[in-house]
Amino acid sequence: MKKFLVSLGHACNGIRYAVTSERNIKIQLTAFALVMVAAFLLHIPRFETLVILGMSALVLSLELTNTAVERLADKVSPEHDAQIRIVKDVIAGAVLMASLFAIIIGISIFAEPLIQLLEK
Numbered sequence: 586m587k588k589f590l591v592s593l594g595h596a597c598n599g600i601r602y603a604v605t606s607e608r609n610i611k612i613q614l615t616a617f618a619l620v621m622v623a624a625f626l627l628h629i630p631r632f633e634t635l636v637i638l639g640m641s642a643l644v645l646s647l648e649l650t651n652t653a654v655e656r657l658a659d660k661v662s663p664e665h666d667a668q669i670r671i672v673k674d675v676i677a678g679a680v681l682m683a684s685l686f687a688i689i690i691g692i693s694i695f696a697e698p699l700i701q702l703l704e705k
Contacts, residue, residue, distance in 0.1 A: 603652045609680075610648050617641045620691060627698040637694065640687040647680045 603610050620641070624634050654676045658669045 599653070600649065603649050607648070607652050610645070610652070613641075613645055613648055613684075617645070623695065627695065627702065629694060629698065633694045636690060640683070640690055644680065644683045644687050647676075647683050651676045651680050 604614065620637060623629075624637055629637070655673055658673055662669045
């Protein structure tokens, strides 16, 4: 149990580091909070809310991974390296891909309730 708690502490430290040092994580957490408030206010069904949570978890997890890869790459190769640049670009592309799919899913979930709200 002690090892688990130590590991949990390390994980929390990693999240804290990313949240305090990375602009994109702050933007994504703000967007997540706004989307969850909107889901509550618009009475989005539970399954669709779980889809939103799942996509948000994916995007935020990939952003944490991106931060870790970038820090490691900068440590391994502080000077410009074409292969390191490709690694950084690919992981950034993964974040972008997940974010775009999250936006598409969000639009499909929120479009009808928003249209109904505006028609009232």
